[in-house]
Amino acid sequence: MLIDPSNGDPYDHLELMPSTGRYEAVTDCGEATIEVFRLNRADLERGRKSAFVRIKSMLRDHAQLTEDGRDEEAHEIVASLQDQPFADVLYAMLRFRDSPGASTVLGDPNLPALLDNPVFHFWPEARSA
Template sequence: MQLTLRLTEMATGIRRCMYCGDGLGTDIDHFEPLAEAPLRAFDWPNHLLACSHCNSHQKRELFPRDEDGTSLLVDPCAEDPYEHLELVLSTGVYEALTPRGDATIRVFGLNRADLVRGRAAAFIRTISMLRDRVRLLQTDGEEATEIVTSLRDQPFADVLYAMLRYRSLPGAHLVLRGREVVDALGDPALHFWHHAGGFEPRR
């Protein structure tokens, strides 16, 4: 129970899967499967909160390695996924930047149709909420604060994080659909991540 509570605190959104960011985190997954590393059964860094689909239907016991035996899967709590993956905001599709990114997309099914559609919708929703927040900051600070809470708690928090990353790139206003959105993303209240990948790092 304590482990579940701790992992829930680390996950983005309201108890969201640490792999897909959409499903409710109902399972505790051993990132490195116990079949390969039985001594890591109680190793805290080896536990992640996952939805039943990612845990039981996608990852299962899969744990691809390179020729040196190093894991090809990106650990979302130990490293920045965006060193290996790029989210195309307009389509909701993840593209691989490295072989590790490719393996991660494949094993977790990150480009399955429901996730792609959900991310594309989250992008439009986030743009709308950011524009609303800019206007509300002039008239209703309490409701503007509620928007930040909603952005933090919604599924597909990776969309907002990708937008924050795009903000500093040339031509960001084209990708993010306007300078108003680019400026809104500069709001310090939106920078609530503790770690580059969107998750709190292990302690």
């Protein structure tokens, strides 16, 4: 009844709201997982919400560094985004990027275009999200 991340995409059962850092259940399995692992504890929500703010800034910095030809520094940002809690928040943002109202959900009209950069698509399913 709990999500098995080795057997499918957890986001088939959960949806992370980046601006709040809160997980919402999509299925009964997602609901059970949120409850058992206490995924919506205040400290975890706060950490994911803060990660969302930092990721937006990092995406803008990456675009500027790339434009300026500062590829090594841009690569450092990409590497940092692969670490938790950035990774799950970034993945949620990637899933929102093509949705209607993505600019509103993400809080910036430029973010969907920045998220289209393949360098941020670490997961096969994110490439087609």
